[in-house]
Amino acid sequence: MSYLLIKNARAVFEDNIQKRDILVKDSHIADTSFSGEIPENCEIYDAKGNFVSAGFIDIHLHGGGGFDFMDCSREAFKSISDIHLKNGSTTIIPTTVSSDFESTLKMIESYKKYENECPNFYGIHLEGPYISVEQKGAHKEKYLHSPTDDEINKLLEPGRGVIKRITAAPELDNMENFAKRMLENGVHLSIGHSNATSDVALKAFETGFSHVTHLYSATPSIRKINQTVVAGVVEAAYLDNEATVEMICDGKHAAVDAVKLAVKIKGIDKVCAVSDALRPAGTDVKESYLGEKIPENLVIIEDGVAKLPDRSFFAGSVATGAMMLDKIVNHYGFNVVDAIKLLASSPAKIMGMTDRGKIEKNLLADFVVFDDGLKIHSVIKSGKIY
Secondary structure: OOEEEEEEEEEEOOOOEEEEEEEEEOOEEEEOOOOOOOOOOEEEEEOOOOEEEEOEEEEEEOEEOOEEHHHOOHHHHHHHHHHHHHOOEEEEEEEOOOOOHHHHHHHHHHHHHHHHHOOOEOOEEEEOOOOOOOOOOOOOHHHOOOOOHHHHHHHHHHHOOOEEEEEEOOOOOOHHHHHHHHHHOOOEEEEOOOOOEHHHHHHHHHOOEEEEOOOOOOOOOOEEEOOEEEOEHHHHHHHOOOOEEEEEOOOOOOOHHHHHHHHHHHOHHHEEEEOOEOOOOOOOOOEEEOOOOOHHHEEEEEOOEEEOOOOOOEOOEOOOHHHHHHHHHHOOOOOHHHHHHHHHHHHHHHOOOOOOOOOOOOOEOOEEEEOOOOOEEEEEEOOEEO
């Protein structure tokens, strides 16, 4: 049995900030307002009046520190885990990029091999290959297709219990069967990289989809099809009361007023921030790769965001949790309490994580310590200081 006492904290709770001492027993929060006799052999961490929030939860990221999850190596998985943990993300969901099917299966097997060495891992997110060619963004068109029954079986065989979420386009063939099978296996389904009209998206919400991947990025809004004005995924997300959304809060992918609108319409508990980070996240390189390190996957880092070399599309972000905290407060204009909701409690609710996301007794002792300038001083994961 071990104890950690976090003293002199400005604890960021769901609705306010209060000066507190927080006691951790083993890996969980024992007391959010500790006073009295300190347990024997208790480690003491002095927060020195800095903010102490719940650890950040990033449910969509591809890499960081120079590595991508599609590298499928121990070094890659541990390096990505480490760079995001040190930047505040105590829970992350490693994300694939559309590729040949064998590479996707290899990533799943690699995850299972190395997950115990990466303390902030929480399952896998498959982004593609079951997405729209029209809204492919930086995904390679040659890999995109509708799901087949054979592939569904081949994914579930190694991925059952490991695949936590999938981004897909509901307008594709065989998607209702795909959604049914995935829901039966506890997979969280998200509309993304989809060219669906609002009626198709709304039906998808009725048949198992519940979330929208990076709203405003490859999720079209009102447009004309054959001289008829139609609504799109954005409007469907706003019309469905239960649908949740994520946005890339790197200051580039989502406009300030668009983020504020999403929070106003959906309510902040149904909106979360994601990094969609690529391998250059946490580095200062000017060129990198989306997925495998091959010439056709080259991206450039310019203006604080990853782009395709011809600058036709953004190719993901270079953000970390620390960067998103700064952007949410200083660029998007949210206060610290709401910023932590977007970074911690909301993604926890969206993904059904009942053991984390808030400073509350009996939850995991995952914390981020940061100052008034939003600079991170320490990260605590399951009671261990990093």
